[in-house]
Amino acid sequence: MSAPKTKRQQASEQRRQAILDAALDVFAAEGFTAARLDDVAAKAGVAKGTIYLFFKDKEELFEQIVVAAISPVLARLEALAEAETMPLDQVLETVFAFFQSEVIATWRRDVIWLVLSEGRRFPRIAEIYHRMVISKGLGIIRRIAENAYKRGEISSDELVRFPHLVFAPLIMALIWNGLFAKYQPLDVADLLNTHRQLLMRTAAAQPKED
Amino acid sequence: MSAPKTKRQQASEQRRQAILDAALDVFAAEGFTAARLDDVAAKAGVAKGTIYLFFKDKEELFEQIVVAAISPVLARLEALAEAETMPLDQVLETVFAFFQSEVIATWRRDVIWLVLSEGRRFPRIAEIYHRMVISKGLGIIRRIAENAYKRGEISSDELVRFPHLVFAPLIMALIWNGLFAKYQPLDVADLLNTHRQLLMRTAAAQPKED
Amino acid sequence: MSAPKTKRQQASEQRRQAILDAALDVFAAEGFTAARLDDVAAKAGVAKGTIYLFFKDKEELFEQIVVAAISPVLARLEALAEAETMPLDQVLETVFAFFQSEVIATWRRDVIWLVLSEGRRFPRIAEIYHRMVISKGLGIIRRIAENAYKRGEISSDELVRFPHLVFAPLIMALIWNGLFAKYQPLDVADLLNTHRQLLMRTAAAQPKED
Amino acid sequence: MSAPKTKRQQASEQRRQAILDAALDVFAAEGFTAARLDDVAAKAGVAKGTIYLFFKDKEELFEQIVVAAISPVLARLEALAEAETMPLDQVLETVFAFFQSEVIATWRRDVIWLVLSEGRRFPRIAEIYHRMVISKGLGIIRRIAENAYKRGEISSDELVRFPHLVFAPLIMALIWNGLFAKYQPLDVADLLNTHRQLLMRTAAAQPKED
DNA sequence: AATGAATGAGGCTTCATTCAT
DNA sequence: GATGAATGAAGCCTCATTCAT
Incomplete structure (x- = not known):
């Protein structure tokens, strides 16, 4: 139903996507204000005016970058939500692996950087990202932690109250x-494994006994 | 040694500081590119040209904001370094309290936001911040953790290898x-207490036995 | 003689006219430069490219608005020319009534406004309007005045030398x-009646005696 | 009190005036929309940005052209207002002479053209012009006509009710x-003399007798 | 013939930087 | 030193015109 039929529509959708891709690159590299739409157009292989056929202005383009980038992530979250009864340890392993291979090493990283660095000046973007990604992700981890807690897999409700703590080392x-690796590399895999051990050892150490 | 002598020198130093204070406000609110030197000058109560008496250009002003903001922090870090043998739990309590009262609620928060959001585009700033704050802070915590580990206060070397994990929830x-509190408040005190419990329970749970 | 024959030709002529009608609206409201062909096309119910099937460019479209608007007026002038021997007073009454009901209250007003406000920058339009409307109209009134003067209906040759004076209050x-009615309404009927009285009293007051 | 004192202030005022002069030229020649501020700046001998030190944007510059042009005219109107008891014929002669030498042949003509051709799209300008020039001028002529009527100098109250009729041939x-002289010259002096005769013969013809 | 997506030149406006006072 | 008026390069956005469908 939303699949474009005619060649025209397909070509148009491709152009739109090319602009979004180029814009993500340029905005992530330069920030919203310093980004030049000339560069976006050049990188997308379209004329300047073409951008305005799809987006009202620079700000809307910026918002749509984030919106467009979120949609595919939502599918992943849905999948994760299915795993509510999976062992916590396994969930963490899955999530951390996904983060390493599919976020930190790809364009998704740039989206997060954009939200981070421009979100305060574009509350709409912060709001969208919170509503569609953050609150959902936290909710899922909270439910998984809750189940693990009830099963006695973990000994305390810390992660139930603050699922944020699971994600803090990821961010x-x-x-x-992005900032310091040049001066002092960080072994992310090791960091996240250690983080997971830390979270899980806590759990194993104090088996629930009530 | 660096104490200004004459009244003129003192007045000059005050102007410089007024500009830096104003610039921190404006740059933090708008970001580097969108910040207007007109606004900085107005807020500092000086003429626009005066800025150029102290700083070569906008970029140098930006760097000096961070440099100037770091100096006072260094003293704190030195003090913390003295506490190398203090119990880890107590160190964390001190650090987290400082973070809540002296960072997250003050202009220091703005400095961190600036480093976060502009650091990728201004590697010199990231480098300075890393060298003068991050690596020192991590080093201190690592040594404190190391001592605690050797004393058997904590049962594993996780925080020795990744003192980052101490700071992750702070950031x-x-x-x-900055981004989401409007939509979903966060009880930072509770979060950090929980974080500390999590770190320390690990420690208590598995007394070192090798 | 110029009547379109085929249905296709008729449809084409209708499109052309729709474009001209829309263009008159838009150009009158915005002026030549600010008028947007997008708006003209939308209002005419055609695609933007269609305009270029009938008119070489924006400027030619503008000219044709005026040309097309003039043609129907010419018929009126012809009719008036037939009335060369009609009493001057009656002619003025007819002309002024026509002006009030058929010019000042209709799209003809917009044509005049266009000529007025853009004529200096588009001499071709001024020239066309002068040749086809102004000079003819003035000529007719002059001849009528001349006849009236010869008949003794008016006592002086002022209107013969300057038939412009008849039209000045109309314009x-x-x-x-167009400009000031919002701030100070003008009773046009009263004004024109007064104007006519003024012109005719002159006439009646001094019967020709040579 | 409003005289600029320092050299700086004088130079600034001169620049402002140079910009207004240049802008009148360019706007009158091109119309508001087609006028380019680049051209204004070049003609005024200043940089583009300098215009914005004095005027918020193109529209304010446009308004100020008219406002600045009106002020000197006001003095003339005041002088005319003093002449309330002067014979009507003499007043008309004075006014018409002024119009020929000081309006139609100078930059004042351009101001009127601007009001004429752009006033509908810039109601503020029409309003200003009406309030400061039109209504005042009409009021003065009305009072002068009223006095002449009371004195019996003219036989009817037509000009009292519609002083507009005095000005119609001027406009x-x-x-x-502006539009047609190229194709058919107009002897303005003769036209205005004839107009005056027409107005005054009416007067003489029917001496007031009540 | 008719369409409307695409183009890119051009204009308004901003703002970092300079420099005469 | 301090000022702030002046500069002009640069960017966003518009819109007349073209052309593939």
């Missing part, structure tokens, strides 16, 4: 790679 | 407050 | 309505 | 010169 790793 | 709290 | 009324 | 002459 830190992403920031470190 | 996450700061980001959350 | 002034049109301008006033 | 017509201005328009003619």
Whole structure:
């Protein structure tokens, strides 16, 4: 139903996507204000005016970058939500692996950087990202942790109250790679394994006994 | 040694500081590119040209904001370094309290946001911040953790290898407050207490036995 | 003689006219430069490219608006020319009534406004309008006045030498309505009656005696 | 009190005036939309940015052209207002002479053209011009006509009710010169003399007798 | 013939930087 | 030193015109 039929529509959709791809590159590299739409157009292989056939102005283009980037992530979250009864340790392993291979090493990283660095000046973007990604992701991990807690897999409700703690080292790793890796490399795989051990050892150490 | 002598020198130093204070406000609010030197000058109560008496250009002003903001922090770090043998739990309590009262609620928060959001485009700033703050802070925590580990206060070397894990929730709290608090408040005190419990329970649970 | 034969030709002529009608609206409202052909096309119910099937460019479209608008007026002038021996007073009454009901209250007003406001920058338009409307109209009134003068209906040759004086209050009324009526309404009927009385009393007062 | 004192202030005022002069030229020649601020700046001998030190944007510059042009005219109107008891014929002669030498042949003509051709799209300008020039001028002529009528100098109250009729041929002459003089010259002096005779013969013809 | 997506030149406006006072 | 008026390069956005469908 939303699949474009005619060649015209297909070509148009391809152009739109090319602009979004180029814009993500340029905006991530330069930031919203310093990014030049000339560069976006050049990188997308279209004329300047073409951008305005799809987006009202620079700001809407920026928002749509984030919106467009979120959609595919949502599918992943849905899949994760299915795993509510999976062992916590296994969930963490899956999530951390996904983060390393599919986020920190790909264009998804750039989207997060954009939200991080421009979100305060574009509350709409922060709001969208929170509503569609953050709150959902936290909710899923919270439910998984809750189940693990009830099963006695973990001994305390810390992650139930603050699922944020699961993600903190992920976002830190992403920031470190962006800012400091040049001066002091960080073994993200090791970091995240250690983080997981830390979370899980806590669990194993104090088996629930009530 | 660096104390200004004459009144003129003092007045000059005050102007310089007023510009830096104003610039921190404006740059943090708008980002480097969107920040207008007109606004900085107005907020500092000086003429636009005066800025150029102290700073070569906009970029140098930006760098000096960070440099100037770091100096006072260094003193804190030195003090913390003295505490190498303090119990880890107590160190964490001190550090987290400082973070809540002196970072997340003050202009220091803005400095961190600037490094976060502009650091990738201004490697010199990232480099300075890493060299003067990050690596020192991590080093101190690592040594404290190492001592605690040797004393048997904690049961594993995780924090020795990745002292980053101590700070991850701090940076996450700061980001959350900047981006998402409007939509979903976060009890930072509770979060950090929980984080500390999590770190320390690990320690207590498995007394070192090798 | 110029009647389109085939249905296709008729449809084409209708499109052309629709474009001209729309263009008159848009150009009158915005002026030549600010008028957007997008708006013209939308209002005419055609695609933008269609305009270029009938008119070489924006400027030619503008010219043709005026040309097309003039043709129907010419018929009126012809009719008036037949009335060369009609009493001057009656002619004025007829002309002024026509002006009030058929010019100042209709799209003809817009044509005049276009000529007024853009004529200096588009001499071709001024020239066309002068040749086809102004000079003819003035000539007719001059001849009528001349006849009236010869008959002794009016006592002086002022209107023979300057038939412009008959029209001056008309154009002034049109301008006033366009610019100042909002701030100070003008009773055009009263104005024109007064104007006519003024012209005719002159006539009646001094019967020709040579 | 409003005289600039320092050299700086004088130079600034001169620049402002140079910009206004240049802008009148360019706007009158091209119309508001087609006028290019680049051209204004070049003609005024300043940089583009300098315009924005004095005027918020193109539209404010446009308004200020008219406002600045009106001020000197006001003095003339005041002087005319003093002449309330002067014989009507003499007033008309004075006004018409002024119009020929000081309006139709100078930059004042351009101001009127601007009001004429752009006033509908810039109601503020029409409003200003009406309030400061039109209504005042009409009021003065009305009072002068009223006095003449009371004195019996003119036999009817037509000009009291519609002082507009005095000015109609003036505006017509201005328009003619702008649009049609190339194709058919107009002897403005003769036209205005004839107009005056027409107005005054009416008066003489029917001496007031009540 | 008719369409409307695509183009890219051009204009308004901003703002970092300079420099005469 | 301090000022702030002046500069002009640069960027966003519009819109007349073209052309593949």
